[in-house]
Amino acid sequence: MTEVISVVAYLILAPFAGGLIDGVGRIVSARMQGRKGPPLLQPFYDIIKLFTKQMFAVNSVQLLLNLSYLIFLAVAGCMLFAGADILMCLFVLTTADMFLIMAASSDSSPFSTLGAGREMIQMMAYEPLTLLMSVGFYLATGSFHVGTIISGEYSAVLFLPGMLVGFFFITAIKLRKSPFDLSTSHHAHQEMVKGITTEMAGPTFAIMNVAEYYEMVLMLGLVAIFFLNKNWWSWPLAIAVCLFVYFLEILWDNVCGRVKWKTLLEGCWIVTLLCGGLNLLILMLIR
Amino acid sequence: MGKLAKSPWLLHYDGSSCNGCDIEVLACTTPVYDIERFGIINTGDPFQADILLITGGINSQSESVVKQIYSQMPNPKVVVAVGICACTGGIFKTCYNIKGGVDTVIPVDVYVPGCAARPQAIIDGVVQALALLEQKRADYAAQRRGVMQEGGIASGADQ
Ligand code: SF4
Numbered sequence: 001m002t003e004v005i006s007v008v009a010y011l012i013l014a015p016f017a018g019g020l021i022d023g024v025g026r027i028v029s030a031r032m033q034g035r036k037g038p039p040l041l042q043p044f045y046d047i048i049k050l051f052t053k054q055m056f057a058v059n060s061v062q063l064l065l066n067l068s069y070l071i072f073l074a075v076a077g078c079m080l081f082a083g084a085d086i087l088m089c090l091f092v093l094t095t096a097d098m099f100l101i102m103a104a105s106s107d108s109s110p111f112s113t114l115g116a117g118r119e120m121i122q123m124m125a126y127e128p129l130t131l132l133m134s135v136g137f138y139l140a141t142g143s144f145h146v147g148t149i150i151s152g153e154y155s156a157v158l159f160l161p162g163m164l165v166g167f168f169f170i171t172a173i174k175l176r177k178s179p180f181d182l183s184t185s186h187h188a189h190q191e192m193v194k195g196i197t198t199e200m201a202g203p204t205f206a207i208m209n210v211a212e213y214y215e216m217v218l219m220l221g222l223v224a225i226f227f228l229n230k231n232w233w234s235w236p237l238a239i240a241v242c243l244f245v246y247f248l249e250i251l252w253d254n255v256c257g258r259v260k261w262k263t264l265l266e267g268c269w270i271v272t273l274l275c276g277g278l279n280l281l282i283l284m285l286i287r
Numbered sequence: 288m289g290k291l292a293k294s295p296w297l298l299h300y301d302g303s304s305c306n307g308c309d310i311e312v313l314a315c316t317t318p319v320y321d322i323e324r325f326g327i328i329n330t331g332d333p334f335q336a337d338i339l340l341i342t343g344g345i346n347s348q349s350e351s352v353v354k355q356i357y358s359q360m361p362n363p364k365v366v367v368a369v370g371i372c373a374c375t376g377g378i379f380k381t382c383y384n385i386k387g388g389v390d391t392v393i394p395v396d397v398y399v400p401g402c403a404a405r406p407q408a409i410i411d412g413v414v415q416a417l418a419l420l421e422q423k424r425a426d427y428a429a430q431r432r433g434v435m436q437e438g439g440i441a442s443g444a445d446q
Contacts, residue, residue: 026323034318038326045293045326049337052424054361056334194332201334201361 003082003147010081010217011074018213019043021220025250032254047209053202058107063204065103070211072096077218083147086137086225090130093218097123100196100208107199115195119183121261125268126170129163132276136163137225139283150228157226162279164226168245169271173264174219176212177249179256180264220246292417294326298336300356302389303379304343307403308370312340314406322410333359338416339366340409344376346384350392357393363423365396365416369409374398 022043030037039045057063076092079085097119104116134144140159141149149156157164173180178187184195192198200208223245224238259267299312315322316329330336333356345353357366368389371377376387389395396419399412 030321030323035321036324037321038323039293042294042326049294050335052428053337053363054427056361194330194335197335198332199334205335 050206162275308342
């Protein structure tokens with residue numbers, strides 16, 4: 001019963017929560033730059049506006065592919081919030097990303113094709129750690145099942161501190177934050193217009209934005225399961241940590257410039273190997 | 288304010304300006320003027336822009352580019368000509384390669400004079416454009432409804 005409630009709550013509330021977090025993020029980011037920043041509800045204004053704009057379709061499949069991106073992200077999130085298999089959830093997350101890549105490659109703009117290529121490089125960069133992480137959860141708690149992971153005696157982070165550091169890295173990729181916003185950026189000017197979203201206009205772009213909010217809540221949910229255990233106080237702790245992680249991502253976004261794709265791959269793989277790999281090795285030895 | 292007026296995204300194009308006006312446009316995004324407080328984003332993508340800001344007059348080479356950018360912007364959209372060059376051709380008006388102001392190639396909704404136009408004036412122009420944008424949105428929605436109704440009648444007549 002609780003699973004049904006949390007899945008329904010995720011499906012309905014995630015876009016709102018994501019939009020609010022994004023709104024707060026934009027204000028915090030503006031304050032860091034000495035600006036006032038947009039109103040708190042700006043992300044919602046943006047999305048409503050995009051839905052009222054003219055439907056400018058460059059081809060007939062892009063909207064469909066974007067919708068698939070949204071649906072698969074929502075499914076991945078539902079799996080996490082239903083307490084199902086974490087491995088499966090991460091696989092569905094990757095599948096969702098494939099749809100976005102296909103949507104971007106379906107049009108003829110060289111910028112979005114370039115963006116799609118970069119998105120694939122980003123996938124290669126974050127994928128190893130997500131796999132190591134789920135194995136880490138298995139070793140730490142004896143299960144891939146999110147429901148079991150979050151009802152342990154101790155928080156999983158006690159066994160997986162390295163994984164958390166690594167996951168912080170790949171969250172920056174997934175949230176499209178600098179220094180890893182190679183394929184498309186929330187900031188105004190990028191060297192290739194808007195990258196992967198260049199030819200998405202009006203409603204198509206709005207759908208992509210809603211999907212991003214589902215993804216944001218999903219990523220923060222993954223941070224939360226590092227901290228959840230069977231005690232009630234782990235829930236407020238997890239939420240506080242999620243917000244703190246998001247704050248750190250914004251800070252990182254503001255102090256770092258965009259890196260080149262080689263640096264992204266090398267950086268992420270080195271972090272994966274050092275933090276994730278070492279963590280896993282130690283865990284295997286002590287278990 | 289309406290739906291569009293709360294989130295107008297700008298696209299800035301340099302027709303053939305001396306870069307004086309461009310620097311003033313960029314100044315609008317700095318902490319001193321901070322246009323993001325109106326929800327305005329300076330995007331580089333015509334597909335996602337609502338307001339086209341053009342600086343400088345139009346020359347024979349930039350003409351096709353301006354026309355293309357304008358056609359790539361989804362409706363409803365407005366054009367703001369920034370600086371006296373963009374309004375009329377300005378100091379370059381009599382040059383052999385200059386066609387004149389932006390309105391020689393695409394319809395312009397708001398003219399912001401000045402050489403260079405001050406950031407305050409640019410923001411003021413954009414805010415005026417917002418009112419127009421809202422009106423255009425209402426017209427566009429009405430037109431879309433009209434088309435749908437006509438379509439309905441037409442398909443009814445077919446049967
Ligand atoms: S109006 Fe003045 S500052 Fe602006 S582009 Fe023309 S000459 Fe340059």
